[in-house]
Amino acid sequence: MASTIKDVARMADVSISTVSRVINDSKPVSPEARRRVLRAIEVLDYTPNEVARSLVKRKSYLIGIIADDIGTSYVSKILRGVEEIGRMYDYDILLSCSYGDPEVELKLAKVFAQKQVEGIIVISSKLNQKLIYKLEESKMPHIDINKYYDIEENLTVRIEYEEISYEMVKYLIEMGHKNIAAAVIQKDIDRTEERHKLSGYKRAIKEYGLKENIIFTGGASEKEIHKISEDIDKAVADKTTALFCTQDEMAIHIINYLSDRGIKVPDDVSVTGFGGTDITDIYRPRLTTVKISYYDIGAVAIRRILKMIEKKSIDNDERVILPIGILKRDTVKDLNK
Numbered sequence: 224m225a226s227t228i229k230d231v232a233r234m235a236d237v238s239i240s241t242v243s244r245v246i247n248d249s250k251p252v253s254p255e256a257r258r259r260v261l262r263a264i265e266v267l268d269y270t271p272n273e274v275a276r277s278l279v280k281r282k283s284y285l286i287g288i289i290a291d292d293i294g295t296s297y298v299s300k301i302l303r304g305v306e307e308i309g310r311m312y313d314y315d316i317l318l319s320c321s322y323g324d325p326e327v328e329l330k331l332a333k334v335f336a337q338k339q340v341e342g343i344i345v346i347s348s349k350l351n352q353k354l355i356y357k358l359e360e361s362k363m364p365h366i367d368i369n370k371y372y373d374i375e376e377n378l379t380v381r382i383e384y385e386e387i388s389y390e391m392v393k394y395l396i397e398m399g400h401k402n403i404a405a406a407v408i409q410k411d412i413d414r415t416e417e418r419h420k421l422s423g424y425k426r427a428i429k430e431y432g433l434k435e436n437i438i439f440t441g442g443a444s445e446k447e448i449h450k451i452s453e454d455i456d457k458a459v460a461d462k463t464t465a466l467f468c469t470q471d472e473m474a475i476h477i478i479n480y481l482s483d484r485g486i487k488v489p490d491d492v493s494v495t496g497f498g499g500t501d502i503t504d505i506y507r508p509r510l511t512t513v514k515i516s517y518y519d520i521g522a523v524a525i526r527r528i529l530k531m532i533e534k535k536s537i538d539n540d541e542r543v544i545l546p547i548g549i550l551k552r553d554t555v556k557d558l559n560k
Contacts, residue, residue, distance in 0.1 A: 226267035234263040287335030287343040296501040304521025342528040364531035388423025399558030400465040409439035443473035471496035489556035508553035
């Protein structure tokens with residue numbers, strides 16, 4: 224039979240209220256009484272009733288996570304950051320996946336509110352404006368971490384997409400490439416991070432007096448890459464020696480397409496990616512890419528939402544500039560040799 228708080232009080236020779244104070248750290252308790260209570264809890268293997276505890280403290284110590292797909296490297300690494308840092312502050316997470324369905328996301332937000340979570344983190348690659356409005360109306364602390372969309376009011380981490388894109392293109396130029404094309408996702412580009420990456424590409428190309436060649440795609444999937452096959456073929460025919468891609472998945476699908484056409488990477492065409500996802504570690508040739516620490520994004524997000532829960536002031540400019548760099552690997556050929 225499980226031990227009760229009465230058993231702990233009896234063994235420690237203190238009142239039930241003293242045991243409660245030690246467990247909830249709510250009021251001062253003498254060092255000797257605290258020592259006896261903690262010893263009794265250990266001996267009896269007593270586990271506090273979390274439901275009762277949350278009612279007393281008016282805190283559930285729960286954060287709801289709405290993710291579009293836990294199977295993606297992007298989501299899983301952010302989740303690890305959220306969970307590990309949350310655990311440091313005695314918070315647990317309730318996780319559910321929407322698989323990109325906006326109506327499911329709305330339903331999950333309602334379910335989490337019923338479960339009395341103290342905050343909600345949304346991890347997605349799509350923009351669900353209805354969900355954002357719903358969370359704002361509820362006044363519940365929330366953060367939207369989006370892979371593509373630039374949601375400035377919810378930013379916890381600032382990534383210098385333009386600057387690192389500039390550095391990547393500059394690296395290609397330093398490797399002797401003068402005819403560099405960019406593959407960019409066009410959908411909603413005025414509201415996504417893609418525009419910053421494109422700006423970095425354009426700045427480097429202009430600075431070095433080269434000619435722009437921009438290939439717009441509908442996405443990073445294999446299907447979307449096949450839709451721009453003619454543009455890729457034309458770039459290769461026009462002696463393009465390097466392709467700057469704004470997503471790792473896009474870069475890998477392009478490499479596969481080129482390989483199917485008998486075009487070798489990097490011998491014939493160099494290709495770079497963006498993100499540093501897990502697949503770049505196992506795919507051959509190993510992709511030269513921009514490395515983003517998704518774990519850190521999750522860690523910073525949970526710290527920020529905990530500040531919201533505690534109603535601590537948060538400056539709009541209180542954002543972390545995430546250090547990122549270029550992983551120089553096997554898909555870029557040095558034309559200077």
